[in-house]
Structures are given as C-alpha cells and as structure tokens.
Amino acid sequence: xKKKIIAFMAAMAICVGGLVSCGGxxxxxxxxxxxxxxxxxxxxxxxxxxxKLKSDIKWVDxxxxxxxxxxxxxxxxxxxxxxxxxxxxxSGGMTAEEIACFEAKDEGSASEIKRALDARIESQKAAFExxxxxxxxxxxxxxLTVSGKYVFMCISDENSKAIEIIG
Amino acid sequence: xxxxxxxxxxxxxTTAKKEGNVAMGRKKxxxxxKAALIQGLMGVLCLGMLGFVFVWxxxxxxxxxxxxxxxxxxxxxxxxxxxxxxxxxxxxxxxxTSDADSKDSGDTESVPDTDxxxxxxxxxxxxxxxxxxTVQEIKFPSADDIDDDFDDAVFIGNSRTVGLGxxxxxxxxxxxxxxxLNVETIGKSETINLDNGKKGTVYDALKQKQFKxxxxxxxxxxxxxxxxxGFETRYETVIDKVKxxxxxxxxxxxxxxxxxxxxxxxxxxxxxxxVDEFNTYVKKAAxxxxxxxxxxxxxxxEADGSLPMDAAPTDGIHLVKKYCLVWLKYLADNT
Numbered sequence: 085x086k087k088k089i090i091a092f093m094a095a096m097a098i099c100v101g102g103l104v105s106c107g108g109x110x111x112x113x114x115x116x117x118x119x120x121x122x123x124x125x126x127x128x129x130x131x132x133x134x135x136k137l138k139s140d141i142k143w144v145d146x147x148x149x150x151x152x153x154x155x156x157x158x159x160x161x162x163x164x165x166x167x168x169x170x171x172x173x174x175s176g177g178m179t180a181e182e183i184a185c186f187e188a189k190d191e192g193s194a195s196e197i198k199r200a201l202d203a204r205i206e207s208q209k210a211a212f213e214x215x216x217x218x219x220x221x222x223x224x225x226x227x228l229t230v231s232g233k234y235v236f237m238c239i240s241d242e243n244s245k246a247i248e249i250i251g
Numbered sequence: 252x253x254x255x256x257x258x259x260x261x262x263x264x265t266t267a268k269k270e271g272n273v274a275m276g277r278k279k280x281x282x283x284x285k286a287a288l289i290q291g292l293m294g295v296l297c298l299g300m301l302g303f304v305f306v307w308x309x310x311x312x313x314x315x316x317x318x319x320x321x322x323x324x325x326x327x328x329x330x331x332x333x334x335x336x337x338x339x340x341x342x343x344x345x346x347x348t349s350d351a352d353s354k355d356s357g358d359t360e361s362v363p364d365t366d367x368x369x370x371x372x373x374x375x376x377x378x379x380x381x382x383x384x385t386v387q388e389i390k391f392p393s394a395d396d397i398d399d400d401f402d403d404a405v406f407i408g409n410s411r412t413v414g415l416g417x418x419x420x421x422x423x424x425x426x427x428x429x430x431x432l433n434v435e436t437i438g439k440s441e442t443i444n445l446d447n448g449k450k451g452t453v454y455d456a457l458k459q460k461q462f463k464x465x466x467x468x469x470x471x472x473x474x475x476x477x478x479x480x481g482f483e484t485r486y487e488t489v490i491d492k493v494k495x496x497x498x499x500x501x502x503x504x505x506x507x508x509x510x511x512x513x514x515x516x517x518x519x520x521x522x523x524x525x526v527d528e529f530n531t532y533v534k535k536a537a538x539x540x541x542x543x544x545x546x547x548x549x550x551x552x553e554a555d556g557s558l559p560m561d562a563a564p565t566d567g568i569h570l571v572k573k574y575c576l577v578w579l580k581y582l583a584d585n586t
Contacts, residue, residue, distance in 0.1 A: 144565060145565055146564060146565065146571045146572075148418060148571070148572040150417070151394065151420045151422075153420075153422040154417075154420060154422050156422075157422050158416075158417050173417050173418070175414045175417075175418070175563070175565065175569040175570060175571050175572075176410060176411075176413040176414025176415070176416070176417045176418065176569060177409070177410025177411060177413050177414050177430050177568070177569040178410075178414075178565045178566050178568075178569040179565070207444075210442065211413075211429060211430045211442065212430065214431060215410065215430040215431040216430070
C-alpha cells in the first residue's frame, strides 16, 4: 500500500513538474499585470530603454517625447522622485499608448512613481472605457515593472516585446 | 501391521507433498504481488501522463500558444461614432460670415470635398500628404517659440483638447478636458481632476479658481446629432454657465477643427464641408452670447478645407504634436 502511495505521489510530482516547466515560459512572458522584479542590483539606462521601446514596438499612434516640465502635469510623476526619466505619449484622444521609464532616487521613490503610474493607468481606463473601448485591452494588461530603483511602464499591443526590451 | 505401517508412510508422504505445494503456492503469490505492484505503478504513471497531457492541451487551448496573439486581437483603428472631439472654424472669420448665410438646416446633405480622395484610406493618406505639402505651408513652432505660457488660461473641451494639453509643452496652462465630452455632458460627467484629488465636472473645476482667459472647443462629438440647432442651444447654455462661474474672464469659442479623409472611416458626417457647415452653428452660439469666436481652422486647414493628412495620420481627427503647437500658436497670436 505504501508503495502504491509513493508511486502515486511520484506520478503526481512528474505531472506538476511538467506543468510548471511548460508554463514557465508562458508566465515569464505574460507581461500583463504589474510585475515587480526583485533584481535590485541590476542597472539600466532608462533613456535608452525608452528609446528602444519606442523604436522597436509597433505603435498605432504617433508617440512624442513629453517635455520634462510636463511629466508631472500629464502622468503625475513628481520631478523630485527621479534622477532620470523619459516619457513618450500619443496624440491624447486616439490611443492610450504610452512609455514611461524612470530611474528613481531610491527604492522608496520608485514605489511612489509606481503608485503614480498605477493612478495614471486607472485614470486612462476611465477616460477610454466608453470612448475607445478597444484601448481597454492595453490598459487592462499594462507592462508596469519595478526593478530596484527603476520603473518602467509601457502601454502597447506588444507586451512580450516590451518585457524583452526592458530585460 | 505391515499394512498399517505402509498406510502411515503413505500419509506422511502425502502430507509432505501437500506442504511442498503450499510452499510453492506462497512463492507464486509473492511474485504475483510484485508483478501487480509494477503493473499498478505503470498504470498510475500512465494515468499521470494522460492527465498531464490533458491539462497541458486544455491550458494551451485556452491560453493559446502565442501570448501576443491574444493581445493583438484589436489592432484595428476605429473611432466610435460618438467619439472624437474638437471644434474648429473652417475658414477665416470673413468666410465664416458668408458660410452662416448658407447654413439653413443642420441636416442637409453636403457633398464632401474629400470624397474623391477617400476611396481607400491608405491611398488617400499618401496622396494627401503630398497635397498638404504643396497646398499650404504651415510653419511648425516649438513650444518655446510660443511666448505665451497660458498661465492665466483654462482650456475646456473634449479629446482634441486633451491632446492639446498633453502636447502643448505649457505646464502652467490649465486643462479641464476629457475624452468624449460634449455640450450635453459637460455639467454631468465627473471626469475632471479637482484640486482636492477628487473627480468632478468641468463646472466643479471652474469653481476652484478664476482665470483671465477661457478657451472652449466643442462640436466634433456632436456632429452626428440629428439636430444641430439643438447643439447650438446647448452650447449657449454652456457659455452662460461659464460666464457665471468665471465672470471676469474673456471667453473664446474655438471653431471645430478640420478633419481629413481618414475621419470618414468613422462617420460619414466627418467631411470638411460638414465641419464648415457645423461651424456656422458654433459661431452663431458665440455671437448670440457675445463672446469671441476663434477661427482656428484658418491656421490648420488646407485649400479644400480638410486637415492635412500628417496632422492626424491615425484617425483623421486627433492632432499630432506639431499640429497641436500650430493650434496653440494661433491662440497665442489671436488672444
């Protein structure tokens, strides 16, 4: 009887292991939601990342860089929270497509930036829900990643590519 | 006696034989048990593998093998009929007066000037971008080229004004605008961020601070309304309310901005001719309430009255940044 139980558990372990290993690549590329990476020591050039997101992702809208003085006004991220940042926005009413990459002053500031970007996403959902419902797909599954003191947001149709670029 | 002994020996032999058979039987039972155990183990493994294959197949059937495929289901660019925003005057103010003469009914059909160039949006976009470069030379200012920082101004409107707010490069300016807003919903839709962190209507927001200039642009969301004089009446009500809330401000009513042929994909009413016609109602509302009408279209339209293709290359309605700055420069120069 014991042997049967052991054999059964071994079989289940194989099944679970198989599912986990097969699902691994899926979940890692499952950009959606707000993923928080804990690779705290990794460093990024946020400007380069933002530029690459803009150049490598297929955008519906025409994105333009948001002037530094406009960042707080448009997306609600205060200037004293970051040392470097680059934001691209679309035409405003057509799509919700946006890129925002920040190197925060510290991890606490990174958390505050993430909160501001969460609020921005919610605000955009309210703006587009009845106006451009198709944008809700992007807004419902945004790439919003915190890695140490770095914060990345990318609202596009290509989450997998965005995550790959952010690294 | 002999017979009895023989019988005894025979019985012993029989008993011994029986015991031997029992022992062999025991051996067979152990082997069978082992075989059964192995068979059971293999069976469980097989069941496990079948279960795994089943779960994996269901998982992939539901989630899809390619993550992107589920995300990219809505890449088509469409704008709902009730979407869009903006207001703009089609021609110069002199022309506006003449237009007003010919605007009897809001529902009259007019032949779109852009029909001939709107067979296919792709073709027309290429053609139009060429046209735009030859018909009118638009100078594109940077935000720094525009001296006015609009710190005394508030901009009220729909998604076109939202776009202006995001792309104007003027952080001191105030924008009370939201997507889909129109002259009917302006007093009901709680979509404006208030200073207290809550959401409110445009009217709630106007109670917070006094401005010297109020720029209002509505109309494109209302163009699909069946009765344009109903729009005019409601616009006049909006102006009255803004006057009440901002008694010392100078109020500017901006024309509905032009559209290009891409806008026709969204609604057949979005033609340059219809926009011009609609703007006569906008101007009538401004005149009736004795506020200034701004013909912003004169800065943005091409010879045929349409918006350059590169001004709104996505949907023919929402302006890209460099044209937002042309719009803003017009406001700076004319107020």
